[in-house]
Amino acid sequence: SQQGEEDPQALSIQEGENATMNCSYKTSINNLQWYRQNSGRGLVHLILIRSNEREKHSGRLRVTLDTSKKSSSLLITASRAADTASYFCATAAAYNQGGKLIFGQGTELSVKP
Amino acid sequence: ETGVTQSPTHLIKTRGQQVTLRCSSQSGHNTVSWYQQALGQGPQFIFQYYREEENGRGNFPPRFSGLQFPNYSSELNVNALELDDSALYLCASSPPTSGGSRNTGELFFGEGSRLTVL
Numbered sequence: 353s354q355q356g357e358e359d360p361q362a363l364s365i366q367e368g369e370n371a372t373m374n375c376s377y378k379t380s381i382n383n384l385q386w387y388r389q390n391s392g393r394g395l396v397h398l399i400l401i402r403s404n405e406r407e408k409h410s411g412r413l414r415v416t417l418d419t420s421k422k423s424s425s426l427l428i429t430a431s432r433a434a435d436t437a438s439y440f441c442a443t444a445a446a447y448n449q450g451g452k453l454i455f456g457q458g459t460e461l462s463v464k465p
Numbered sequence: 466e467t468g469v470t471q472s473p474t475h476l477i478k479t480r481g482q483q484v485t486l487r488c489s490s491q492s493g494h495n496t497v498s499w500y501q502q503a504l505g506q507g508p509q510f511i512f513q514y515y516r517e518e519e520n521g522r523g524n525f526p527p528r529f530s531g532l533q534f535p536n537y538s539s540e541l542n543v544n545a546l547e548l549d550d551s552a553l554y555l556c557a558s559s560p561p562t563s564g565g566s567r568n569t570g571e572l573f574f575g576e577g578s579r580l581t582v583l
Contacts, residue, residue: 382569392553394467394574395508440507444569450521451498451559451569455507 356441356456364462371428373459375441376421382444384417385453386426389438398426398439403446431463467491469575471556477581478546486541486578488556496520497539498572499531500555508555514539546582553577 356377365371377384383402387395401408401417401424408415414427428435438460442453468491478484490497496515500508510523514533528544537558543550557572 385571387574392504392577392579394469394555394576395557395572396467397571397573400571442507451496451513451515452510452521452523453498453508453569453572455500455509457507 356443356454358439358441358456358459360459361457362460362462364464365431367431367433367463367465369431369463371431371435371461371463373426373439373441373461375424375426375456377424377441377443377454377456378422379443379454380446381419382446384415384424385442385444386413386415386424387440387442387455389440389458391437395440428461431461433463433465435461436463437461467558467573467575469556469558469573471554471575471578473578474576475579475581477583479583480546480548482546482582483542483544484546484580486543486554486556486580488539488541488558488575490537490539490556490558491560491573494558494560494573495537496559496561497533497537498557498559499539499541500557501525502553502555502577504552511541543580548582551580551582553579 359374386398438458442455470489498513499511502508512522513520517533557574
């Protein structure tokens with residue numbers, strides 16, 4: 353499969369706890385992005401990190417990128433019930449692939465009140 | 466709300482039929498991408514249209530085809546439907562970049578069209 357791997361496949365935590373999701377990919381990348389999807393609806397872009405960046409923050413989100421290990425992690429701090437969703441990483445190849453993003457299988461996050 | 470609209474939201478077809486899905490991109494966006502998402506999987510790239518031409522294509526057979534119109538809206542056509550075509554079809558638009566179509570930045574997704582093939 354061309355898709356990346358995400359770990360864990362499912363994660364259940366209590367409100368207020370932190371949630372960490374991991375993503376591994378196979379090819380050299382231009383950038384890596386994280387998206388959120390609620391109940392099979394459209395995806396919402398969360399954050400983009402470029403290949404020359406190692407860490408990025410956006411509100412309660414923190415993303416790290418290790419290009420030597422071809423991996424990334426998404427940390428959501430102080431989680432809320434409204435964070436319950438599926439989270440996907442997606443990579444854009446370093447060479448032009450006609451705009452293609454390769455998505456992982458996703459991590460299903462459940463935040464219990 | 467991303468400003469990307471898709472129609473229809475749900476539809477049911479039988480094997481062998483043809484289907485057309487439509488997408489209106491966000492204002493100012495000149496690139497449209499289509500993805501197929503099977504149940505429990507991540508989205509898979511079908512193709513991308515940039516300035517009315519197919520800019521890139523994923524591993525999908527020729528019975529998957531598309532169009533982009535001068536107003537940057539787009540259609541996805543699937544002929545000779547198979548049971549495995551049952552999926553959520555997602556359209557995403559993206560704004561112009563300095564690299565033209567070569568840089569894949571943030572995508573703005575619609576809510577999808579859920580196709581069931583019986």
